[in-house]
Amino acid sequence: xxxxxxxxxxxxxxxxxxxxxxxxxxxxxxxxxxxxxxxxxxxxxxxxxxxxxxxxxxxxxxxxxxxxxxxxxxxxxxxxxxxxxxxxxxxxxxxxxxxxxxxxxxxxxxxxxxxxxxxx
Amino acid sequence: xxxxxxxxxxxxxxxxxxxxxxxxxxxxxxxxxxxxxxxxxxxxxxxxxxxxxxxxxxxxxxxxxxxxxxxxxxxxxxxxxxxxxxxxxxxxxxxxxxxxxxxxxxxxxxxxxxxxxxxx
DNA sequence: AATACATATGAATGATTGTTCATATGTTCA
DNA sequence: TGAACATATGAACAATCATTCATATGTATT
Numbered sequence: 657x658x659x660x661x662x663x664x665x666x667x668x669x670x671x672x673x674x675x676x677x678x679x680x681x682x683x684x685x686x687x688x689x690x691x692x693x694x695x696x697x698x699x700x701x702x703x704x705x706x707x708x709x710x711x712x713x714x715x716x717x718x719x720x721x722x723x724x725x726x727x728x729x730x731x732x733x734x735x736x737x738x739x740x741x742x743x744x745x746x747x748x749x750x751x752x753x754x755x756x757x758x759x760x761x762x763x764x765x766x767x768x769x770x771x772x773x774x775x776x
Numbered sequence: 777x778x779x780x781x782x783x784x785x786x787x788x789x790x791x792x793x794x795x796x797x798x799x800x801x802x803x804x805x806x807x808x809x810x811x812x813x814x815x816x817x818x819x820x821x822x823x824x825x826x827x828x829x830x831x832x833x834x835x836x837x838x839x840x841x842x843x844x845x846x847x848x849x850x851x852x853x854x855x856x857x858x859x860x861x862x863x864x865x866x867x868x869x870x871x872x873x874x875x876x877x878x879x880x881x882x883x884x885x886x887x888x889x890x891x892x893x894x895x896x
Numbered sequence: 897a898a899t900a901c902a903t904a905t906g907a908a909t910g911a912t913t914g915t916t917c918a919t920a921t922g923t924t925c926a
Numbered sequence: 927t928g929a930a931c932a933t934a935t936g937a938a939c940a941a942t943c944a945t946t947c948a949t950a951t952g953t954a955t956t
Contacts, residue, residue, distance in 0.1 A: 676844050679833050683826070684891075691894045692887065693825045699816035701914075705809050713799050718933060724796050731915055733934055743896075752923050752932045762893040766886060767812065771804075773882040774811045776863075821944075838903060851945055853904055858944095872902045872953050 698742045699766065703727065704735050707756075708763055711745060717753040818862045819886065823847065824855050827876075828883055831865060837873040 683689070698704060706725050710716060716724070722732045736756060739745040746759045758764070803809070818824060826845050830836060836844070842852045856876060859865040866879045878884070 675834075676840065679830060679844055682833050683829050688891070688894070689825050689829060690822050692890050693820055693822040695890050695894055696816050696819035696825075697913095700813055700820040702810050702813040703914080705813045705816075706803070709803050709809060710799060713802050714795075719931095720796065724799060728916075729933070730917080730935085733932095734914075737934075743893075749923085752930095754933065760893070760896070762889050765889045766893075769882050769885045769889065770812050770815050771808070773863075773880070773886075774808070774815055776880070817943095823944075839901095848946075849903070850905085850947080853902095854944075857904075869953090872900095874903065 695742060698738060698744060699770070701735070703731065704739060705767075707732065707735060707739065708744065708758070708767065711756060711758045712764060712767070715755050715757040717750075717755050719753070721756070815862060818858060818864060819890070821855070823851065824859060825887075827852065827855060827859065828864065828878070828887065831876060831878045832884060832887070835875050835877040837870075837875050839873070841876070 684692075699708075703725070707721060710721060710724055718729060718732055718736065721736075722729045725732070736745065736747075739756075740747065743759050744763055745756050747754050747756045749755075804812075819828075823845070827841060830841060830844055838849060838852055838856065841856075842849045845852070856865065856867075859876075860867070863879050864883055865876050867874050867876045869875075
């Protein structure tokens with residue numbers, strides 16, 4: 657019989673408790689896992705994916721992004737705000753326009769790995 | 777003045793229309809971008825991220841996953857269903873248990889790229 | 897066959913989120 | 927300074943989704 661004193665939420669334990677604890681010890685901190693989920697949530701919307709795909713090709717202002725994607729300026733701006741918050745895009749002002757571009761190369765890697773997965 | 781006949785949804789065009797069209801031509805098909813967003817939506821929930829992180833370490837049955845993550849069997853099972861649908865995990869029966877494991881190596885790459893991004 | 901164990905699933909609910917609409921902020925040019 | 931342009935933002939609404947609860951399905955053991 658397995659000692660279940662220290663893992664009370666599980667009725668049945670196949671691996672022994674030591675193994676459960678070893679794996680729990682190997683897991684990244686819960687906070688990091690939340691941050692990871694938050695990051696991927698940014699990629700989980702098709703509008704944001706489209707914006708990132710466009711920026712992969714070229715720096716662009718809000719209006720042209722809206723134009724290219726046939727969406728409202730407001731919708732694009734709201735999504736750019738989200739992308740800014742998570743540091744996936746950066747921006748610079750140029751006259752009346754604000755030009756957005758990708759913040760770092762992880763975006764490309766993450767997108768291309770996703771592509772590889774769905775192409776299987 | 778820029779000819780705006782063919783891109784009617786945009787009031788102002790800074791790049792010329794040809795460039796907009798060139799970029800639109802370079803973008804992956806809209807369907808693929810939707811699939812990409814759908815894939816990343818799977819990674820956007822902390823429960824699923826936790827499950828994937830555990831499976832990165834070891835194949836495991838539903839009950840032990842629930843135990844390791846201190847969550848209900850039902851919640852874990854529902855999420856495994858989602859993960860199965862998107863082919864991120866595979867499974868095999870062994871007696872009464874069903875053992876889950878990662879389906880391919882993209883999961884690890886995607887997770888580690890995400891980690892790199894948030895560690896900057 | 898009956899019981900206990902392990903997992904799966906349908907319905908319901910609370911919470912989150914993307915878009916729209918209206919409007920505010922910031923910039924340029926006359 | 928005023929007008930037009932470009933972007934940002936707050937509130938509201940519709941839609942999506944993760945969990946819970948109850949229960950069904952599938953497997954092993956006696």
